[in-house]
Amino acid sequence: METSIEKRVAELENLVFLSKNVLSFDEASKFLNLSKSYLYKLTSGNLIP
Incomplete structure (x- = not known):
């Protein structure tokens, strides 16, 4: 159950x-199944908005 x-x-x-x-x-x-540090890296590098 x-x-x-x-x-x-x-x-x-x-x-x-x-x-x-x-x-x-x-x-x-x-939602994206990404670590917070990797998501921060992507946003700080302007790879995603």
Whole structure:
């Protein structure tokens, strides 16, 4: 039963991400599955906005 609940929570989290226009840095890191340090490197190098 926990697996089912965990799966539903994950699906709801994905829906929340998709419904937002702007993500926080932490949310973007989770959404893109990138470490915060790598995401910072990309943004500081103007490789992504």
